[in-house]
Amino acid sequence: MSESTVAAVSLGAVAHEAVPREREVICANPTGLHRMAYTEWGDPDNPRVLVCVHGLTRSGRDFDRVAAALCDTYRVVCPDVVGRGRSDRLPDPNRYVLPQYVADMVTLIARLNVETVDWFGTSMGGLIGMTLAGLPGSPVRKLLVNDIGPRIEPDALVRIGGYVGQNVRFATLEExxxxxxxxxxxxxxxxxxxxxxxxxxxxxxxxxxxWEFRYDPAIAVPFGASTPEAGAAAEAVLWQLFGAIAGPVLVVRGEQSDLLSRETVSKMVERGHAVESVEIAGVGHAPAFLDPEQIAVARHFFVRDAGES
Structure with a gap:
């Protein structure tokens, strides 16, 4: 990536005077309704929308720098997946699963009143994006999946299971x-x-x-209840959905990732229709996309069809 491209990413947000707006949308679950909060950047009337979805215990604010850098081209929408951030918690923790998340995102896209969206998904957000993009008639046009694939390495699942859902408290915000x-x-x-x-x-x-984490500790319930058999079945479904994605896909892998292997990336490139991959040096799971050079990778993928490089 050239120095001029990186500089453009850094300066784009300043020139556009990006200011985030906090919004929310009402979604349905089997026992009622819940709010899903999201942060929106850029022209609210821009029909070109980029949806950015975070990882398992994170929030949409992970994408502030990405959104500021791309909101000159996009209306950037960064939801807090239900049970995280400013969004409501679900009454039934067994609903913290991909079908509920995908349904919520369909509701969000309907609220945005656009026919298509581009998608940037980190970890869990990438799983949601792959699932939605692989469905017939999907609104997802282009998909960036950040350090995630249909196969998740078992050691990473053990690592994540060791901390997710722990109800820890802190004396100070800094702690x-x-x-x-x-x-x-x-x-x-x-x-x-x-x-x-x-x-x-x-x-x-x-x-x-x-102080405590905003996310609902109960998101660990379906995560912890998974069996090897259920995991294998879910992987098979994800491979099928991934193979059905028609639009361009960029798979980003952290060089030291314990969750997404190089073998899985190669398989994704082989099985997909228009799949590219890039590896980010010096990081594991998952690249944070705070560094201008990392943001430039995303910008190149999403806006090159508009004549930028």
Missing amino acids: GIEHAAALAATFGPLSADEWREINAPLLRQCEDGA
């Missing part, structure tokens, strides 16, 4: 930010300010003054 940074150390060598930028939105202060 919570540091704890979240330790859990996400494989994102890359981020500065203290960068960790604060993406981790502070994950935390909220309780009535007694302590």
Whole structure:
């Protein structure tokens, strides 16, 4: 990526004076309704929409820098998946599964009043994107999947299972930010300010003054209930859906990822219709896309059909 391209990414947000707007949409679940919050950037009337969806315990604010850099071209929409961030929690924790998440995203896209969207999904957000993009009549036009594929390596599942759903509390916000940074150390060598930028939105202060994560600990219920047989069946379905994706796909892998193997990436390129891949050096699961060079990778993929490089 050229220095001029990287500089353009850094300066684009300043020139556009990007200001996020907080919104919400009402979605349905089998026992009622719930709110899904989202952050929106760029011209609200722009029909070109980029949906950015975060990982398992994260929030839509992970994409602030991506959104600021791309909102000159896109209306960028960054939802908090139900049970995370500012969104409601589900009354039945067994509904914290891909079919519910996909249904919520279909509702969101209907609210946005557009026929197609482009999709940037990190980890869980990539699974949601692959599932939606592989369905007949999907509104997903282009798909970037960040360090995720139909096959998830077992060691990574063990690692994630070791912390997800733990109801931990912190004496101070800084303590919570540091704890979240330790859990996400494989994102890359981020500065203290960068960790604060993406981790502070994950935390909220309780009535007694302590701090806790915003996400519902119950998201661990279906995660922990999975069996090897169920995992194999889910992988087979995801491969089928991935093979049905008609539009361009970019698979991003962290060089040191324990979740997405190089073998799986090669298989995705082989089985897909128009799949490219790129590996980000020096990081694991998952590249944070705070660095201008990483953001430039996303910008090149999403906007090159508009004549940019």
